[in-house]
Amino acid sequence: xxxxxxxxxxxxxxxxxxxxxxxxxxxxxxxxxxxxxxxxxxxxxxxxxxxxxxxxxxxxxxxxxxxxxxxxxxxxxxxxxxxxxxxxxxxxxxxxxxxxxxxxxxxxxxxxxx
Amino acid sequence: xxxxxxxxxxxxxxxxxxxxxxxxxxxxxxxxxxxxxxxxxxxxxxxxxxxxxxxxxxxxxxxxxxxxxxxxxxxxxxxxxxxxxxxxxxxxxxxxxxxxxxxxxxxxxxxxx
Numbered sequence: 001x002x003x004x005x006x007x008x009x010x011x012x013x014x015x016x017x018x019x020x021x022x023x024x025x026x027x028x029x030x031x032x033x034x035x036x037x038x039x040x041x042x043x044x045x046x047x048x049x050x051x052x053x054x055x056x057x058x059x060x061x062x063x064x065x066x067x068x069x070x071x072x073x074x075x076x077x078x079x080x081x082x083x084x085x086x087x088x089x090x091x092x093x094x095x096x097x098x099x100x101x102x103x104x105x106x107x108x109x110x111x112x113x114x
Numbered sequence: 115x116x117x118x119x120x121x122x123x124x125x126x127x128x129x130x131x132x133x134x135x136x137x138x139x140x141x142x143x144x145x146x147x148x149x150x151x152x153x154x155x156x157x158x159x160x161x162x163x164x165x166x167x168x169x170x171x172x173x174x175x176x177x178x179x180x181x182x183x184x185x186x187x188x189x190x191x192x193x194x195x196x197x198x199x200x201x202x203x204x205x206x207x208x209x210x211x212x213x214x215x216x217x218x219x220x221x222x223x224x225x226x227x
Binding site: 006040041042043045056088090092101102103104105106107108 | 148150156157158159160163203207214215217218219220
C-alpha cells in the first residue's frame with residue numbers, strides 16, 4: 001500500500017475560523033511533509049517532520065500550525081487565515097528522512113479562504 | 115544553490131506524437147532526480163526516478179536518463195495518449211543533509227485526439 005490519504009478534499013473557511021487538515025499514511029514512513037501549491041505553480045515546502053519531530057519550518061506564518069501526533073498522522077491547524085492562503089495543500093511521506101528518500105504525495109486538500 | 119529548470123510550455127501534441135520535456139538541474143553533490151505528474155484536480159504522482167548517473171527511469175512508456183555530463187533528466191515518450199494530458203514536474207532531492215525536494219516550474223501537456 002503506497003497511499004497517503006488527506007481529509008477533507010475541499011475546505012471553505014472564513015478568516016476567523018479555525019480548521020484542521022489531516023494526513024495519514026500506513027507505509028511505516030518516518031518523515032512527513034506539508035506543501036502548499038498555488039495555481040499553475042510547483043509545490044512549496046512548508047514543514048517537515050522526522051520521527052515525529054519538526055525538523056524544517058520554511059518560515060511559515062504562525063497562522064499555520066503543524067502537529068504530528070504519531071508516526072502515521074500529520075495535521076495542519078489553520079487559524080486566522082488570509083484569502084491569499086487559498087491553495088492546494090499537499091501532504092507527503094517518505095521512508096526515512098532524506099537524502100534520497102522517495103516522497104509519496106496525497107491527493108491534497110483544496111482550501112478556499114473567504 | 116540547488117535548482118531545476120524545465121521547459122515551461124504549454125506543450126500541445128496530437129495523439130501518438132513523440133514527447134520530449136527538457137529538464138536540467140544545478141546541484142551540489144549527487145542528487146536523486148524525479149519526474150512527478152499531476153492530473154487535473156489531483157495531487158502529485160511519482161512517474162519515474164533515477165538515483166545515480168546513467169540510470170534510466172521508466173514507467174508507463176515514459177523514460178528519462180540521468181545525464182551527469184549535461185546535468186539533464188529529459189522526459190520522453192514515444193507515443194502520447196490523450197490520457198497523458200497533465201502537468202509534469204521535474205524535481206531533485208539533494209544528498210547530504212538537505213531534506214528538500216526542489217521542483218521545476220512544471221510543464222503542462224495537452225494531447226489532442
